[in-house]
Each structure stands twice: as structure tokens, then as C-alpha cells.
Amino acid sequence: xxxxxxxxxxxxxxxxxxxxxxxxxxxxxxxxxxxxxxxxxxxxxxxxxxxxxxxxxxxxxxxxxxxxxxxxxxxxxxxxxxxxxxxxxxxxxxxxxxxxxxxxxxxxxxxxxxxxxxxxxxxxxxxxxxxxxxxxxxxxxxxxxxxxxxxxxxxxxxxxxxxxxxxxxxxxxxxxxxxxxxxxxxxxxxxxxxxxxxxxxxxxxxxxxxxxxxxxxxxxxxxxxxxxxxxxxxxxxxxxxxxxxxxxxxxxxxxxxxxxxxxxxxxxxxxxxxxxxxxxxxxxxxxxxxxxxxxxxxxxxxxxxxxxxxxxxxxxxxx
Amino acid sequence: xxxxxxxxxxxxxxxxxxxxxxxxxxxxxxxxxxxxxxxxxxxxxxxxxxxxxxxxxxxxxxxxxxxxxxxxxxxxxxxxxxxxxxxxxxxxxxxxxxxxxxxxxxxxxxxxxxxxxxxxxxxxxxxxxxxxxxxxxxxxxxxxxxxxxxxxxxxxxxxxxxxxxxxxxxxxxxxxxxxxxxxxxxxxxxxxxxxxxxxxxxxx
Numbered sequence: 001x002x003x004x005x006x007x008x009x010x011x012x013x014x015x016x017x018x019x020x021x022x023x024x025x026x027x028x029x030x031x032x033x034x035x036x037x038x039x040x041x042x043x044x045x046x047x048x049x050x051x052x053x054x055x056x057x058x059x060x061x062x063x064x065x066x067x068x069x070x071x072x073x074x075x076x077x078x079x080x081x082x083x084x085x086x087x088x089x090x091x092x093x094x095x096x097x098x099x100x101x102x103x104x105x106x107x108x109x110x111x112x113x114x115x116x117x118x119x120x121x122x123x124x125x126x127x128x129x130x131x132x133x134x135x136x137x138x139x140x141x142x143x144x145x146x147x148x149x150x151x152x153x154x155x156x157x158x159x160x161x162x163x164x165x166x167x168x169x170x171x172x173x174x175x176x177x178x179x180x181x182x183x184x185x186x187x188x189x190x191x192x193x194x195x196x197x198x199x200x201x202x203x204x205x206x207x208x209x210x211x212x213x214x215x216x217x218x219x220x221x222x223x224x225x226x227x228x229x230x231x232x233x234x235x236x237x238x239x240x241x242x243x244x245x246x247x248x249x250x251x252x253x254x255x256x257x258x259x260x261x262x263x264x265x266x267x268x269x270x271x272x273x274x275x276x277x278x279x280x281x282x283x284x285x286x287x288x289x290x291x292x293x294x295x296x297x298x299x300x301x302x303x304x305x306x307x308x309x310x311x312x313x314x315x316x317x318x319x
Numbered sequence: 320x321x322x323x324x325x326x327x328x329x330x331x332x333x334x335x336x337x338x339x340x341x342x343x344x345x346x347x348x349x350x351x352x353x354x355x356x357x358x359x360x361x362x363x364x365x366x367x368x369x370x371x372x373x374x375x376x377x378x379x380x381x382x383x384x385x386x387x388x389x390x391x392x393x394x395x396x397x398x399x400x401x402x403x404x405x406x407x408x409x410x411x412x413x414x415x416x417x418x419x420x421x422x423x424x425x426x427x428x429x430x431x432x433x434x435x436x437x438x439x440x441x442x443x444x445x446x447x448x449x450x451x452x453x454x455x456x457x458x459x460x461x462x463x464x465x466x467x468x469x470x471x472x473x474x475x476x477x478x479x480x481x482x483x484x485x486x487x488x489x490x491x492x493x494x495x496x497x498x499x500x501x502x503x504x505x506x507x508x509x510x511x512x513x514x515x516x517x518x519x520x521x522x523x
Contacts, residue, residue: 023397
């Protein structure tokens with residue numbers, strides 16, 4: 001019998017990876033009713049859909065190469081459908097992923113509290129006076145390289161943007177342009193996962209922060225802190241260059257096999273001493289078959305152009 | 320100068336990484352780590368997953384939301400497979416009367432043809448060998464059962480089971496030994512052969 005099993009193993013030992021190229025199509029749609037915080041015309045209906053084409057192949061040596069682009073009608077603008085993506089190519093192995101082209105750096109790392117996504121996240125109508133990130137005029141994405149690898153159980157990412165004014169074609173390190181870089185690492189430590197990161201734009205803005213996430217009860221608790229140094233020349237919200245500090249937390253839990261509830265809180269303050277607090281709530285229920293219904297709420301208070309509460313409910317569908 | 324050094328650094332690291340198939344230059348399994356971070360933060364908020372572009376983020380968030388707590392969503396449609404099936408005149412579907420993938424079926428038959436076959440059910444996708452015995456182990460025997468349960472050439476479309484018995488006092492008893500490793504190896508060999516047959520079929 002041992003001989004037989006050895007023979008079987010010998011047959012299988014001849015196994016080797018084979019090249020495999022593929023083009024797949026998937027998509028999504030979102031329909032939502034929004035009661036925004038705007039002082040007039042507060043009620044809105046948002047409808048959008050996306051068809052995404054994913055292109056991939058695997059070389060004989062096991063190197064994965066992929067790209068994607070999408071056709072979409074955005075749910076937050078009343079414009080014709082357009083094409084997006086296709087400006088980056090990813091090379092991946094089991095140990096490393098490298099993205100070349102349109103990449104980004106996280107200029108608000110550690111600033112958490114957002115649990116609402118989709119139409120209400122884009123069109124809640126609330127608008128804070130607190131400056132965040134690299135500032136509105138500075139880019140946190142552009143033409144560059146993003147590298148992510150494993151270090152044992154930890155994951156390290158390093159991003160470099162050589163030209164924030166370009167995405168898939170442009171000058172590397174333009175004389176009059178901006179570049180940016182960022183790095184982050186996530187390390188599991190027992191029941192906790194700690195993520196810390198830094199980002200820097202050569203216009204003078206920078207950011208540093210971190211989060212700690214852990215399973216708590218039947219959900220996941222994440223707390224975070226971020227410090228962002230923003231040049232007032234890059235933000236219309238600032239009169240002086242200085243630091244924005246942000247602290248927040250989120251908690252997400254599954255109520256049953258189909259329902260998820262998530263709450264988030266974030267408080268931040270900038271160099272002008274503008275301060276605001278934001279609370280978010282999201283309840284989602286899966287209907288099966290790739291569809292779900294959801295109820296979202298966003299509340300902003302403090303120094304804000306528009307504060308108040310916005311609500312939204314709708315359905316998200318995956319095709 | 321500083322920027323150029325950064326580019327050189329990235330190129331160097333990239334070269335090293337591309338040469339490493341399953342592990343990063345610093346050790347560890349990146350894909351496994353990312354899967355854990357996806358579960359913790361959600362795929363759209365994983366700090367190491369680069370989701371650039373508004374549409375990519377919309378798609379990710381919609382899919383994550385639609386999936387619910389299970390994380391299961393609809394499978395993408397493979398245009399490549401569709402085109403290949405069309406070009407092959409329907410090979411890969413049940414066009415030819417097979418309810419199972421013909422490449423997996425051919426591969427399974429080819430690998431097991433060195434043993435006497437007891438059951439060959441092309442409609443049910445089941446093959447079973449006779450008891451296989453070795454001259455130097457007259458008190459042990461095994462048979463191999465292969466089940467194909469998919470019309471697609473997918474990794475979970477074929478299952479292999481080894482059943483072995485030992486003879487004691489002229490009576491055969493099932494062994495409690497598990498042959499998981501051999502079963503997995505044989506499954507991989509069937510998959511590899513099926514892919515080769517498919518490629519040869521496409522080139523011919």
C-alpha cells in the first residue's frame with residue numbers, strides 16, 4: 001500500500017503551474033432615498049450602476065498580473081455613464097503585491113469613524129469646517145508605485161507617487177509638481193491588530209496615525225488617532241498652517257446571519273481651532289442572491305458650514 | 320536624488336518580489352494576511368488594499384454591502400470561458416451529452432487507466448477502480464474513487480477518495496488511516512492534466 005501511495009505521490013509530483021488568462025465581468029447597482037442635511041431641496045433619489053471588467057493572467061512561474069476598468073453611472077451625479085479605471089496594473093505573488101500606475105497614499109490614516117458608505121456618504125449634505133488630509137488642493141493619489149508585502153504575520157505597504165498631477169502617464173518627479181509617499185504596517189498582537197502609518201507630500205503636508213482593532217463580543221471594535229500637518233496654502237478651510245488631530249472609533253457586529261449593524265464616532269480639530277464631531281450609523285440586511293437593504297444615518301455637529309442629521313435607505317445589489 | 324533613490328528602491332524590491340512565488344522577500348503569506356485584514360476591516364477599508372478610483376470604490380462598497388455578514392456574493396462571469404466554450408462548439412458544457420466537465424473526465428480516465436476500472440459512469444461523473452493490490456503486500460488493498468461534480472473546469476469540480484483495507488484472518492477490514500495527502504496530490508494531477516488537455520484542445 002505504501003508503494004501505491006508513493007506512486008500516487010510521484011504522479012502528482014509532476015504537477016506544475018500553468019498559465020491562465022481570464023477576463024471576468026461583474027457589477028453592482030445602488031438605489032437610495034436620501035433625506036439630506038441641506039437647508040433646501042433636502043430630499044433626493046440616487047440611482048447608479050457599474051459594470052466592471054477584470055483582466056488577469058498568471059504566468060508559468062505563478063506571477064499574477066491584473067488590471068480592471070469599469071463603465072458606470074454614478075449615483076451621486078446626474079451625468080451620463082462614463083469609463084473609469086484601467087490606469088493601474090497589479091503584479092502579485094503569494095508574498096507580494098505591486099501596483100504600478102494610479103496609486104494613492106492614505107493622508108488620513110488613523111482617522112476613523114465612518115461606517116456609512118454609498119450615496120449618503122457622498123450626498124449627506126453635511127459639511128465640516130475642519131481641514132483634513134493633505135488639504136483640498138493637494139493630491140493624495142497619482143502616478144506612482146505601491147508595494148505591499150508580508151513580513152511574517154504582519155503586512156507592510158509602501159506607496160510612492162512620483163507625480164500627483166498625473167495618473168497613468170506623466171513626468172516622473174516634475175520640477176514644478178508634487179510627489180508624495182506613505183508607509184503603513186499592520187501587526188497582529190494577540191487579540192489585537194495594530195496598524196500605524198505615515199504619509200508625506202512634498203508641499204509640506206504630512207500625516208501620521210494608527211488604529212487598534214480587536215474582536216469584542218460578536219463584533220469588531222476599532223479605535224484610531226491621527227495627526228495631520230496641513231499647509232494652509234492647500235486648504236481653503238485654514239488660515240494658518242498647523243495640525244489637525246482626529247480621534248474616532250467604530251464598532252461593527254453581525255446581529256444574525258444576515259444583519260449587520262455598525263456605529264462610528266469621530267472628533268477632529270484643526271489649526272484654526274475649528275472642531276467638529278460626526279456620528280454615523282449603518283444597518284444592513286442581506287436578502288440573499290447578492291442583494292441587501294440598508295438604513296444609514298449621519299450626524300455632524302460643531303464648526304460646520306452645514307451641520308445636522310441626514311438619513312438614507314436603499315438597496316445595494318451585486319451582479 | 321532622493322526621489323531617484325526611491326524609484327531604484329522600488330524597482331529592486333519589485334524584482335526580488337517577482338522572483339519569489341509564494342512568499343514575500345521578508346517571509347509570510349501576503350494573500351493570507353490580506354484575507355485576515357479584509358475580514359477585520361472589510362475589503363473596502365483594508366488599509367493595505369489599494370482601491371483607487373471612484374468606480375472601484377463604489378463597486379467594492381456595493382458588493383461588500385450586498386454580500387452581508389457572510390461575505391458571499393455573486394460570482395463574476397468569465398468572458399474567457401464563455402468564448403472558449405463557444406469556439407470549442409460547446410465543449411465544456413453539456414452540449415455533447417456530458418453533464419460533467421469533459422476535460423476533468425478525460426484527465427481522470429487517463430490517470431486511472433493503469434488500474435482495472437470497476438465503474439465508469441460518464442453521466443454521473445463517477446469512476447471507481449477495482450481493488451488494487453501489490454505483490455509484496457498481499458494483505459492490503461485499495462481502490463480509488465473519483466467524482467466529478469461540475470460542468471466547469473474548476474478546482475473543486477473533482478473529488479478523489481482512497482479507500483484501503485487490511486486483511487486479518489481472511490477478512491478484509493477498512494483501514495482507519497487517512498490518505499488525505501495522496502488524495503490531494505491525485506486531485507491536483509487530474510486538474511493539471513485537465514488543463515493540459517483543454518489547452519491542447521484549443522490549439523488543435
